[in-house]
Amino acid sequence: MSKTAYQHPEVECLDRDAILAIQKRKLAVLGGRLSTSPDWVAHFRSAGMSPADMVTHDALAAAPTLEKVNLRDLYPFPMLTNDMSTVRRFIATSGTTGLPVMFGMTDRDLDHLLAYQMCRILRAAGVEPSDRFYQGYGYGLWVGGLALDVGLKAYGATNFPLGPGRAELALAYLRDHGYTACSMSPLWLMTLVTAAHEMGMDPRRDWKLRVGLFGGQSVSAAFRDQLEAALPSGFVAHNIYGTTEAGGPVLGISCPYSHDRDEMHLINEDTIITEILDPATMSPVGPGEVGELVITTLDREASPVVRWRTRDLVRLSDHPYDCPCGRKGMPLVGRIIGRSDDMLKVRGVIVFPTQIEDIIANTEGAVKEAWHIVIDREDKILEEINIEIEKTRGSNVPREDVAHRVQHAVHSRIGIRANVICHEEGTLPRYEAKAVRVHVRKN
Ligand SMILES: [Zn+2]
Known part of the structure; x- marks a missing residue:
């Protein structure tokens, strides 16, 4: 039986040229619309x-x-192209580095466009x-x-x-309501798995989850594999990706x-x-x-955003348009490697926190979901990094050995020296959504 199901076969089965033709037609319409907006006209004028x-x-x-600084300059409602009376709802960025930036949504943005885009995503991942x-x-x-709703x-x-x-509550509901699909931070689901074990529950036996959509946080392939192994047989963890600016x-x-x-x-290359x-x-x-x-x-x-x-x-991907599912106009990319803002430079070597996470997830005796890096400089140009991890409660490996294994793997796989401190399980902070993996030490 084919594993492929399409929500919009008339679009999803188009080849790349046909997708590009749709994009070109819509670009002209968008350009015409933005040319009536003074903010957008001024923005384009900066490039002549x-x-x-x-x-x-x-x-x-x-x-x-377009980037945050352009929008912050137009506080509080940057580049809104519709009259406020037609805006039904606002969404905003997390604002971890300043005031959140507000994006409006009309009825059509919410009920038509977002629904259309999300249904295709749910179908592609195998949700029924x-x-x-x-x-x-x-x-x-x-x-x-909101988008999932x-x-x-x-x-x-x-x-x-x-x-x-x-x-x-979630643990009781997972068992009693019999959820078959889910969306959340993968770290949170791992936290739930751990808590279930501590209560004598076995998610593989007591839960019915068969598919999950995991976004909001990029985790390593090793972490994903372990999550799948801890859940009922056949459970598939799909990566989902988007941004507030994309809608x-x-x-x-x-x-x-x-x-x-x-x-x-x-x-969603026909709309983005x-x-x-x-x-x-x-x-x-x-x-x-x-x-x-x-x-x-x-x-x-x-x-709307243009070149955000x-x-x-x-x-x-090495073969972006060759997926056996037949979506030949929708290119393939790997998981999010990191944000260019998260990039660390340790003695000239570029390091992403996800690389460290990959190592920790593969180290026997180390807790997967709780760890962080402590650095001394805001500019992230470093001589060394300090990594704090935890030892799993059930492991017989001494803490010093867990720390040494991580240190050794960081050196051999990334080529940098790290000071690794291993704590007992439960010492470091847990996160329900986006984890903070790099902490700057205040002097
Ligand atoms: Zn595919």
Whole structure:
């Protein structure tokens, strides 16, 4: 039996040229619309252009990029292209580095576009309308919970919007409600698995989960494999990826084929153009190369973005258009390697926190979900790094040995020296959503 199901076969089965033709047609419409917005006209003028010039992919490549600083300058409602009376809802970035940036959504943005994009994602990951869905993303201004709610409603699945946290309740519900699908931070699900074991529950036997969508946090392939092994046989952990600026977790999802290669489809290319660019030169990268995702939303009404710099780095697949699922117009990329902002430089060697996580997940006796790096300098240009980890309660390996194993693996695999301190399990902070993996020591 084929593992492939399409939500929109008339789009998902198109080849790349046909997708590019859709994008080109919509770019011209978007450009025409933005040329009536003074903020957008001023923004394009910085590159000697008008939004109306944006009629081809080449013209798009000449358009100015957009980043937080551009939007912060236009506080409080940057580049809103619709009258406030037609904006139904706002979403916002997390604001970890300053005031959150607000993005508006019209009725059409919410009920039509977001629903359309999310239904395709749910189908690609193998969620069924008959699933009981534990929705564990957060709510409020953050788009994660909202996007899943809108998507699940349109898709027809049964939504249990628990949101993040409330471990005891979630554990009882996982057993008694029989959830078959879920979305949450993968770290939180691992925390629940650990808590279930401590209560004498075996998730492999007592839960019914068969598919999960995991975003909000990039975890290593090893961590994903361990999560799958701890859950009922056949459980598949899919990576889902998106950003507030894109309008939700609507950019990437793995299909049953690309899951095995740890790759995702950029699956909504008929409504979002994704460029993958070398962050230094802003030129497109080739297959197998690492670049930053830069996005242009084609159909959003209230708060479109043109060439938004996500700062998220991915590797374009060696064979971006060859997935056996047949989505030949939706390129494949690897998992998010890291944010260009998270990048550390240790004696000249570029290090991403995900590389450290990969090592910890593969070290016997180390707790997977609780660890962090402590550094001394805000600019992240370092002579050395300090890593704090925990030893699992059930392990017979002495703490010093767990620390030594991680230290050795960091040296042999990344080529840097690290000071590793190993604590008893339960010492370091846990996170319900996005974990903070790099702490700057205050002197
Ligand atoms: Zn595929």
